[in-house]
Amino acid sequence: MPGKRGKKVIELEEVVVKFAGDSGDGMQLTGSQFSDTSAFVGNDLATFPDYPAEIRAPEGTVAGVSGFQVHIGKKEIQTPGDRADVLVAMNPAALKANLRWLKKGAILIIDIDNFDSHHYKKAGYIEDPLHEGTLENYNVIKAPISSLTRVTISQFNIDHRTADKMRNQFVAGMLYWLFNRNIKIGETFLKERFKKKPNLRNANIAVLHSGYGYAETIEAMAITFQVDPAIRGKGLFRNITGNQATSWGLLAAAEKSGRKLFLGSYPITPASEILQELSTMKHLDAITFQAEDEIAGICSAIGASYAGGLGVTSTSGPGLALKNEALGLAVITELPLVVIDVQRGGPSTGLPTKTEQADLLQALYGRNGESPCIVLAASTPANCFHFAYQAAKIAMEHMTPVILLSDAYLANGSELWSIPKTEDLMPINLPLVDDNDAFYLPYHRDPKKLSRYWAIPGQKGLRHRVGSLEKADVTGEVSYDPLNHEIMVLTRSEKVERVANYIPEQKIIGKKRGDLLVIGWGGTYGSLYTAVKELQKEGKNISLVQFNYIFPLPKNTGNVLKGFRKRIVCELNLGQFSTYLRSKYPQFDYLQYNKIQGLPFLVTELKNKFNELLEEI
């Protein structure tokens, strides 16, 4: 294909680009800008930001490196990619932190202005990495990004500090050239972002052009790439992160059910964006209450549900630990409640910005007494919308707390999402009571679901009392009667088990019988799916089940697990889901593949493991 000025254009099926720099270098912004541009031209994509827990960790050190990985493709994209084809390293620390994730022969764009001895020593290099010979396998482009940015904006009367923040647009400009993107898309992005600051807008646009022009001019970038639009369904799409999708799913459930959305929450990484996002949604009647602690977050949400709202609380592992007492209160008062746990590395404060799936057993069993909660898990950034909606629907229809497990990888990662119409979402039927219903009793139940009814303070003639003490069946009076307690425990348990009658059957990706069944749950879907699909293409007898409904499990789970010679449960913990499956379906053997590095699975490591197992058969 002929390119601009006769330069060679190479068509790619997929490409992974990683942006890396100091926390303050704007790499997250450039990353999203590049993703949006790719989405605009029709590529499929997945992104993953990788940022330090500290806001501005010491400049130029490996600890302070912030990264953003984008995987775009003409083909279906399900993960942010194992290794990068292009790395932008704004300083030696960014290079050091990311070099091992770079493919051989990859393009490495570095800001040569930051590669002096002062900078590379700060990053922990003893010798200049550019002369060490370590980079000989890469196509290194040494671009004077800082100095050319400063020259470009000298006409704008902007100080050096602000100027340095625009270096990311120089990088963006270079990438627009490298990937044959229309620079107008980049301009539109900046016009929107700096709507109210015309001088900054013009300066950023100038830097963007400057980077584009530089890439066009230099010899080193004689080759450019083309990633054509992906072939997929028509319609309206957007790029969405897991936390945003979760927030919007809750809004949709509130609107559909006619309830006021109330989020009681305490800021915690990586869940805070849900609180932040919903705090901007007052026009849609969403209320956010930034509580004094995690406990007040969940308690206020329980209060909101008691008062007839959709009570939700969002948190991460340490916060869930604090909320477990109140979860028991929601269990015994049988009020709707959604708890969103965006999992991160633990125990304790652990790895606040890194992903892990180690809160599963806490979600299932973390409370005193017989205290069953529904547990769901989202599996892609975009389907957080669906599962947040489902969590709210189940909570309100069945009068029970629901824990939705997300994780740092889903929360911060993004993917393209086919925008639904709210008319097409499943209806939510509330177990409400009419005013002055003479037969209303607090623990009178729906005969099928076993859920009690939702009588709301302010309603006429329905005054009643709920509370944390055990209640007599039907009447709801305080009761310490031994047999009544057993009846109530069994009823609450049965109520939750019966939710299995209202959830979809477990799907299997691939054949129903075969050599190896890969079992996953929640956020590992992208890498497991990609690995299994690739092996299926190679003719291997392998299938995947990825669970979203954890408790109760779909009714066909036993049948799904049955038809394979080997089963391997893959999860980002020491084996919590495999422990759970062994307790529920002890008739099967389960192998395990576990990773506890705060990182998602790589497709390559999964394929190696699966191949190993397939060869043994």
Add this chain to the structure above:
Amino acid sequence: MAFETSTPVISPADFNLDTQVKWCPGCGGHTVLSAIKKALPEIGVQKDKIVFVSGIGCSSRFPYYINSYGFHSLHGRAPAIASGIKITNPELSVWIITGDGDSMAIGGNHFIHILRRNLDVNIILFNNKIYGLTKGQYSPTSPLGSITKTSPDGTIEPPFLPGELAMGAQGTFYARVVDTDPKMMTEVFIEAAKHKGTSLVEVLQNCVIFNNQVHADITGKDVREDHQIYLEHGKPMIFGKNRDQGLMQSGSKFIVVTIGENGIKKEDILVHNAHNPDDTRHYMLSRMSRPKFPVAMGIIRQWKTGVYECMLNKQIREAKKKSKIHSVNDLLRSGNTFRIH
């Protein structure tokens, strides 16, 4: 809530429940319950719009004893639950029932933050200075040196004064009453309900089993007029059997003076200004203790200022007016979207 005259007439009996009240005979809780039942018909709210929320402890069984919407919750957490209720439906009259352990120890954090936010709710704090339900351990309000089951050699922790904590948390309404004065309680509960903002009423309550006579020096029939001062906004701060004792300020402190002695006239006595935004004097009044001073009763502070849920609802109205996004469908289609043909 609106105080409409058209509200159907209700009586204290409307709040009676058939269930047995399981407080000990002689417990101060009984008189508080009866005073609240007397106050409720006077606050101008329909009976189906009243919610009692409690934590854990003897006092927190309260919602089970009154015919209203009720939520008996977790130890210390009632203010958080009540916040969710009030914010979701500001039309409800929300009452928090708590004790000294519930609000000052395990729920201390929620207690100070609800006061700071100033939601329009009422807190009734039963202060018997002991843990009753767990059978007699000291509480954060037990006087220094108290000998209890967990302090056989006397406590070595200085006690909290709830009023002091309330002022520190920028509380807008603080009153103190005794469980032996039903008339005073009813009057103060009505005022607490009418106050726009978080009202805290501390009830000095007797625990007949574990801390009997703890407040006897204040509430005893023979001493109460000399040892209590009942404060009323706009009136001089006078007390005593003969109504001849009063408060004056000397330097930065209060002094007790006798009217008629040293040329002191009634006009020289300080007038109580509960509405003063500056809480310095309210703080001093709340801290007055025996034997040097009488203990202040009645409404010590009542300051009208911004209420949380009113400000929130104002923001919501403004956001709705400004936004072009009126539904979730609008939201999903806002910002950067890509149409694929």
